[in-house]
Amino acid sequence: MASSFGAAQVLVASNRGPVSYEVGEDGSLRARRGGGGLVSGLSAIGPEAGALWVCSALSDGDREAVRRGAGEDGVRMLDIPADVHADAYNGIANSVLWFVHHMLYQTPLEPVFDAEFRRQWASYETYNRAFAEALAEEAAQGAAVLVQDYHLTLVPGMLRELRPDLRIGHFSHTPWAPPEYFAMLPGDIAAQVLRGMLGADRLGFLTRRWADAFTACCERFAGGLGDTAVGVHGLGADADFLRARSHEADVEERIVALRAEIGEGRRTIVRVDRTELSKNIVRGLLAYRQLLDDHPEWRERVVHVAFAYPSRQDLAVYRDYTAEVQRVAEEINERYGTPGWRPVVLHVKDDFARSLAAYRLADVALVNPIRDGMNLVAKEVPVVSDGACALVLSREAGAHEELGEDAITVNPYDVVETSRALHEALTMSGDERADRTKRLAAAATALPPARWFLDQLDALREGPVSR
Ligand code: F6P
Numbered sequence: 469m470a471s472s473f474g475a476a477q478v479l480v481a482s483n484r485g486p487v488s489y490e491v492g493e494d495g496s497l498r499a500r501r502g503g504g505g506l507v508s509g510l511s512a513i514g515p516e517a518g519a520l521w522v523c524s525a526l527s528d529g530d531r532e533a534v535r536r537g538a539g540e541d542g543v544r545m546l547d548i549p550a551d552v553h554a555d556a557y558n559g560i561a562n563s564v565l566w567f568v569h570h571m572l573y574q575t576p577l578e579p580v581f582d583a584e585f586r587r588q589w590a591s592y593e594t595y596n597r598a599f600a601e602a603l604a605e606e607a608a609q610g611a612a613v614l615v616q617d618y619h620l621t622l623v624p625g626m627l628r629e630l631r632p633d634l635r636i637g638h639f640s641h642t643p644w645a646p647p648e649y650f651a652m653l654p655g656d657i658a659a660q661v662l663r664g665m666l667g668a669d670r671l672g673f674l675t676r677r678w679a680d681a682f683t684a685c686c687e688r689f690a691g692g693l694g695d696t697a698v699g700v701h702g703l704g705a706d707a708d709f710l711r712a713r714s715h716e717a718d719v720e721e722r723i724v725a726l727r728a729e730i731g732e733g734r735r736t737i738v739r740v741d742r743t744e745l746s747k748n749i750v751r752g753l754l755a756y757r758q759l760l761d762d763h764p765e766w767r768e769r770v771v772h773v774a775f776a777y778p779s780r781q782d783l784a785v786y787r788d789y790t791a792e793v794q795r796v797a798e799e800i801n802e803r804y805g806t807p808g809w810r811p812v813v814l815h816v817k818d819d820f821a822r823s824l825a826a827y828r829l830a831d832v833a834l835v836n837p838i839r840d841g842m843n844l845v846a847k848e849v850p851v852v853s854d855g856a857c858a859l860v861l862s863r864e865a866g867a868h869e870e871l872g873e874d875a876i877t878v879n880p881y882d883v884v885e886t887s888r889a890l891h892e893a894l895t896m897s898g899d900e901r902a903d904r905t906k907r908l909a910a911a912a913t914a915l916p917p918a919r920w921f922l923d924q925l926d927a928l929r930e931g932p933v934s935r
Contacts, residue, residue, distance in 0.1 A: 474606035477518035478925065480506060481599050481623060482616035483557060485523025487540055489533040497529065497538055505703045506616070509921020515542075522602050524548055524557075524595075544606065548598050555591030557619065558782050564653075565618040565661075569642045570746040570839045571649050581654050589657065593622060596664070600626035607634055612928050615668070617641050622660065625667030637928040638665055639672040639701070642841045643866065644681040647688045655689075662690040670697045670928050674842045675866040697931055701924055702870055704915040705847040714824040714852045722825035726773070729813050730829070735770045735894055738830035738857075740823045740845050742779035743790045743816070748836045748862070748880050749776050750789075753796045753812065755836075755886035760804050760811065763891055768809045770894065772800075772834075773826050777818040790816070827852040832893040833859050835867070836880045842866040846875070847912035856905040858893035860886065870911045874904040 486507050490498045501507075510519050525531045525545045533539055534547040548556075564585070567573050579585075600623050603613055612635040615623045624636045644650075650658060662685060665671060673679040679698050686693050713719070730736060737756065741747040756772045776793050780786045797814040804811045815822065827833075833849040846867040849857055861868055861875035868877065876889045896904075915923075 473609045474611075475518060475608055476520035476606045477608050477611050478510075478513060479520050479522060479603055479607055479611060479613045480510060480616065481522045481603055481613065481620055482506065483524050483561070483619040484526065485543055485545060486510075486521055487543055488527060489529035489538075490527070491529050491532055497533055497536065499533075499540065505706075505917035505920055508706055508709070508917040512918035512922060513925070518608070520544060520606050522546065522599060522606065524553060526553075544602060546598050546602055548595055552591045552594050554782070555588040556595035558780070559585075559588035560592040561619040562780055562783060565621070566642065568645045568650060568653060569618060571645065572745050572838070573652070579652060581657075596620055596622035597626055599623050600630060603627055603634075604630035607631060609633055610635065612925060613637065614639060614924065614928070622664035623667075625664040628667040635670075635928050636668045637670045637672060637924060638668040639924065640678065640682070640841070641674065642678075643839050644673065644678040644685070646681050647684045650681075650685045650689070658685075658689050662686055666690065666694055666696045668696055670699060670924075670931055672699050672701050672924055674700070674702055675869045676700050677869065678841065678866065697927075699924070699927055701920050702866070702915055703842055703844070703917060703920045705844060705851050705912045706917050707851050707909070707913040708916075710824070710848055710851050714828055716821070718821040719824045719828070722819070722822040723828060726813075726822065726825050726829060729810070730771045730773065731809060734768075734809075735766075735831045736773050736826075736829050737770060737832040737834055737890060737894070738773045738826045738849070739834045740775040740826060741777070743776040743786065743793060744779050745785065745789055746838050746840060747776075748838050749774065749793045750796055751880065751883050751886065752834050752836050753793070753800060754883045755834075755890060756812070757796075757800050757804075758883055758887035759890050760800075762887060766891075766894065767804060767811075768806060771810070772812045773829075774812060774814045775819075775823055775826060776814065776816055778816060824852060827857075828854045830857045831855070832890060833857050834886075834890065835865060836860065836862045836878055836886060837865050838862075838880050840865040840867070846871055850905045850908035850912055853905060856898070856902040858896045858901050858904065859908060860889045860893050867912075870914070871908055874907045874911070 486502050488500050492498055521543045525534050525547045531547055534545050610633050615638045624638050679700050797812040800812050827849045830853055835846040843865040859875040862880040863877050878886045878889045
């Protein structure tokens with residue numbers, strides 16, 4: 469039991485925080501702020517709400533900021549030893565739990581739960597405990613704590629033991645695995661994950677499908693949900709922010725540059741992703757190649773604008789995947805390209821302004837993940853697009869639950885079907901595209917980030933206490 473209570477009334481806990489630091493050449497620290505649903509949610513409750521964000525120090529700059537005590541108000545970064553963090557984040561969270569929930573294993577050879585896995589699991593426990601202890605120290609009596617994601621599944625249970633007075637919520641930004649797939653985890657580990665989560669008063673998921681999968685896992689492996697409530701909060705796009713940001717000068721500049729790369733009068737098929745195994749970028753390229761084979765009339769008249777930004781490059785499997793995306797894009801350009809036409813315009817350097825420029829120029833958006841918690845790109849493009857945009861959308865994206873009716877649905881594994889969907893999207897009449905885009909934008913913005921966050925906070929504060 470914590471000996472004294474802290475001052476924070478609302479606490480958010482996540483691996484990646486709202487700010488990161490770099491040490492400049494002159495030794496000074498430069499802060500960079502991130503965006504996203506949680507950032508706008510927390511700003512919506514105002515500075516007087518007594519909010520604190522607990523996160524990990526991720527970079528050398530972050531660790532230096534912790535050492536110098538230079539962190540921002542409202543943020544507490546945990547300087548967890550780098551090797552413990554690497555085992556927990558790369559070894560367990562991203563290589564095991566992410567793979568299980570996105571069903572990414574090539575099962576003939578993986579996963580292998582050996583002694584090395586057990587060693588890394590112990591680091592995952594240590595890392596979760598560091599969060600639980602920091603939250604227990606900082607939280608005021610009866611405060612609300614909102615724990616985020618698969619990195620921190622053990623925190624609710626650990627925190628409940630340290631501080632039974634708190635209101636504890638947990639939100640999953642990923643899918644949840646169906647019981648047959650979840651059962652791949654060693655039995656004691658599966659039980660520990662579920663018990664950890666069930667330490668919360670309330671669990672949030674992005675779609676009904678993921679919430680039901682979690683409930684099914686609990687019924688099968690944990691004797692049910694117990695007193696824990698489960699809610700669905702489908703994070704939407706931030707229309708006001710996106711519309712304003714996408715008309716700033718840097719975006720206009722990127723539009724001019726992109727138009728020059730695309731060429732006059734050509735249609736665009738746009739995708740913007742982190743280079744993430746679940747995003748299915750390679751099959752997207754194969755579908756585009758199929759389109760050029762089946763419909764030679766599109767040659768020289770369309771460009772696939774593919775932005776694939778680096779992600780989790782500490783993991784070999786992500787580096788290999790990044791190389792494969794580049795290889796297939798180059799192969800298409802070599803085989804089909806002409807002196808005046810580059811069929812695939814691939815960019816790998818993260819540039820938010822250029823992403824917005826591509827959204828504005830898109831005739832077709834391709835969002836074809838193998839499995840995805842929500843996929844905000846599918847929601848953002850219809851809001852930002854200048855001239856109306858047809859959406860080709862995987863049935864396995866969480867966003868499909870809300871956008872499916874006005875999108876062209878694809879099975880992400882079926883490259884032929886995806887190429888046909890691209891053709892259908894490119895040939896859709898302007899009127900139909902405009903009507904669908906309007907409805908897609910309305911559905912995509914139904915639950916803006918601030919409301920999404922406040923709904924969870926209200927439900928956590930007003931709902932029954934689980935113990
Ligand atoms: O989709 C789950 C999620 O945790 C998101 O909240 C976030 O966009 C991403 O994964 C984080 O990835 P990372 O911090 O590993 O770059």
